[in-house]
Amino acid sequence: MLFVIDHHSGVPSYRQIMDQIKFQIASGALAANAELPSTRALSAKLSLNQMTISKAYSLLERDGVLERRRGQTLVVRALAEGALTITKIDQLRQSLVAGASAARQLGIPPGEALRVFRDMLNEPKDTRIHELPHRHQAAH
């Protein structure tokens, strides 16, 4: 399991972890009953305070995404098929907020915007993005 934490985004780290776990569950990368790393192990790996990790875990537990098993292991809770679809659509909706906002600001009518989105879904990904110098890679 890979987490990418952006410390300068202003988004609290616990929230970034929560979002990424939810995304991985929705995409199937984290299956039901899969075990999560311990707060200690994850905090060492991500260089974050243990409290940050346990806050993310306990909020996910409260939301019914994770559940604690006998002992201390934390696992992904099995969701009904319908519930999972809702999660997927939620995830997609979140990532489209910025696009929808840009379309309105640019005055692109909904029909036109939908066409762009449909084309993007059908076409292979525009690879030009990868030719740009990548700031994070350069830093390593």
Add this chain to the structure above:
Amino acid sequence: MNSPIATKRLTKTYGPHTALRSIDLDIPTGRVVGLLGRNGAGKTTLLNIACGLVLPTEGSCETLGMPVKDLDSAELKQLGMVPQESRLIEWMKVQQHLAFNAAFYPRWDAVRELHLLKELELPHDRKIGQLSTGDRQKLSIILSVCHHPSLLLLDEPASALDPIVRGRMLDFLLSVVREDNCTVVISSHILTDLEKIIDWVVCLDRGEVVMSAALDVIQESYAEWIVTSPKGSLPGQFSEAFVLTHEGDAHQARLQVRPGQGIEQPFSARYCAEVVSRPLTLEQLFPLLINQRRNQR
């Protein structure tokens, strides 16, 4: 135990100058606390009082449950401090200084000492008088953590370190917190560094506490809105109470706001504008917190 540092109406004056003005503060246990403030805000004075180097003029400060004027070896051996200007014995070699300090602490951890010398790339056979500023800072840090303190006070510890060593140092501090359940108070003006490791913010301004709260709570209490109106219908001033700052023109404005449930929709409708909400970074939050307090006065 209660909070490792607790102050009540703590005041410190230097002649006519008031460095700390009646401060009530409780530092929470097991946190990495970022002590933020502009030059002269009182950060160093607070840290010096907390470790007993300076005594309060009025009010009280308790460190590890003991009034600072009565701090004794029982408390001091649980305390680690890196002062802003390192007080090192110039004629000793690095190795000698480490052995000298180790002699005072029964719990001195030689394994941690070796690990840190290697990790921070500090030559152990160099004379301290000949060390660079950065290497002196590294040594101060090593000296402050090898006895497994339960409270670690760091006054601008990373200011002279290069980015690579700074990153390693901060990672190491986190591992100390993990292993020893240590509380760390770290003052710094390199905010981008701090953002990575701190989870509690104490913000001082002109000797007063502007804010003491969990970082994630602060991050979620403020946001930046980019407001765009294609028709150019934005006003010169926004009357909404949740708008803290504002710059821009009739077409586009950048607001700093206190976000809340259900405020975006009516705002957007009122000004026929598109609102894009973004979180604020610590660097953006810091002036906001200070100015907000100054405006209240």
